[in-house]
Amino acid sequence: MQGILKVEDLKLPDDFEFHDEIEGVDLPICTICCDCCMCETGGV
Amino acid sequence: MNRLDYVQWDITSACNLNCLHCREKIIKNIKDDLTLQECKNLIDQIVDFNTHTLSIAGGEPLLSPVIEDVLMYAAGKFRRLVISSNGTMIDKEKALMLSDYVTNVQISIDGPNAKIHDYIRGEGVFIKAMKAIENLQTAGVKVDIRLTLCQLNKNLVIEYIDLAKSLGLSGAYLRRIIPTGNAKKNGLDELTSLELKECLGKAINYGRKIGIHVASADYFCQIEFNEKARKKAERIQKLNGEVIGGCAVGINSFYIMQNGVIAYCPYLPVFCGDLRKQSLKEIWENSEMFKIARSIRFNLKGKCAKCRYKFACGGCRAYAYVKTGDILAEDSGCWLY
Numbered sequence: 001m002q003g004i005l006k007v008e009d010l011k012l013p014d015d016f017e018f019h020d021e022i023e024g025v026d027l028p029i030c031t032i033c034c035d036c037c038m039c040e041t042g043g044v
Numbered sequence: 045m046n047r048l049d050y051v052q053w054d055i056t057s058a059c060n061l062n063c064l065h066c067r068e069k070i071i072k073n074i075k076d077d078l079t080l081q082e083c084k085n086l087i088d089q090i091v092d093f094n095t096h097t098l099s100i101a102g103g104e105p106l107l108s109p110v111i112e113d114v115l116m117y118a119a120g121k122f123r124r125l126v127i128s129s130n131g132t133m134i135d136k137e138k139a140l141m142l143s144d145y146v147t148n149v150q151i152s153i154d155g156p157n158a159k160i161h162d163y164i165r166g167e168g169v170f171i172k173a174m175k176a177i178e179n180l181q182t183a184g185v186k187v188d189i190r191l192t193l194c195q196l197n198k199n200l201v202i203e204y205i206d207l208a209k210s211l212g213l214s215g216a217y218l219r220r221i222i223p224t225g226n227a228k229k230n231g232l233d234e235l236t237s238l239e240l241k242e243c244l245g246k247a248i249n250y251g252r253k254i255g256i257h258v259a260s261a262d263y264f265c266q267i268e269f270n271e272k273a274r275k276k277a278e279r280i281q282k283l284n285g286e287v288i289g290g291c292a293v294g295i296n297s298f299y300i301m302q303n304g305v306i307a308y309c310p311y312l313p314v315f316c317g318d319l320r321k322q323s324l325k326e327i328w329e330n331s332e333m334f335k336i337a338r339s340i341r342f343n344l345k346g347k348c349a350k351c352r353y354k355f356a357c358g359g360c361r362a363y364a365y366v367k368t369g370d371i372l373a374e375d376s377g378c379w380l381y
Contacts, residue, residue, distance in 0.1 A: 003313075004305065004307065004313050004314070004315050005312070005313060005314045005315065006314070006315055007314060007315070007332050007333050007336065009314070010314065010336075010365075010371050011370075012336065012343075012371075012372070013343075013372075016336070016339070016343050017339060017342045017343055018335060018336075018339045019285065019338065019339045019342050020335070020338070
């Protein structure tokens with residue numbers, strides 16, 4: 001496994017804008033699932 | 045609190061292969077893997093979120109000494125319980141075992157023939173994977189295949205879809221390579237954005253023609269080739285960031301490593317929390333990295349920042365980071381803008 005990174009390693013800008021009030025679209029039960037995917041539907 | 049729909053879990057880092065493109069550098073030490081009791085505790089915590097999909101991978105998940113007990117415990121608790129395997133260990137007995145517990149098995153197949161697949165994964169692996177698919181189908185398990193797209197196999201996608209058809213599968217999953225881990229070490233190159241567009245377009249259109257569902261995780265691919273997805277993306281964009289589509293890490297999904305560490309993504313393992321020290325709820329609600337993940341779309345750079353599908357897609361942050369060292373950078377693998 002590659003090394004685990006810390007948030008500090010990302011060197012985000014000081015003016016990074018935080019938004020708390022967001023929601024994701026529903027992740028439907030797709031017909032194909034990947035082993036890594038955080039995709040919305042998994043398929044086209 | 046954000047809803048948690050999808051969890052990906054690498055249950056072990058142990059693997060019997062050392063694929064040229066693996067995101068892991070080969071590790072066979074499994075001493076740090078979660079114990080069975082810890083696995084059960086994790087499953088209980090995930091169930092509390094009403095998560096609909098638990099996807100278990102590795103390493104090779106079937107090498108985990110607790111895999112059968114874990115599957116038995118998880119069975120029936122999720123609408124989809126998925127195992128991703130290299131297929132080398134799925135004999136008739138294993139296939140029957142899996143049929144008792146999982147809803148799907150995904151087998152990694154990196155090309156339409158032994159020549160390319162075995163070049164990437166090792167001699168004799170293709171024939172074992174084909175046998176695994178046969179055993180799973182005989183046992184009544186739904187099987188999909190997955191290809192990691194790179195320069196080595198980009199010209200073989202039509203033959204690949206034909207293979208899926210000849211195996212009697214309903215779908216095939218194509219994912220672009222993220223040049224990290226072994227892929228980076230071995231110089232397995234990614235496709236340019238235009239090559240990717242051509243390749244995925246060819247595969248999807250051919251799949252439609254012969255009745256094979258071709259999937260890709262990249263949301264920009266869906267926007268390009270699926271009218272329904274494109275209209276949905278346009279609706280999402282109008283909400284101006286209240287609702288986020290595309291990659292759902294930290295929004296309604298996350299990734300767990302074999303030792304209980306929750307990380308941003310398998311390809312970009314930024315620490316989010318440690319289940320051996322914190323509860324899942326605590327991590328999901330308070331992780332600094334998840335808060336960043338939920339806000340990334342508002343901070344993107346380059347063409348992703350200007351893209352008309354910024355909130356609906358946002359590109360792959362792991363790809364951007366691997367290519368530039370900046371998680372906010374544009375996804376240069378995308379052709380949309």
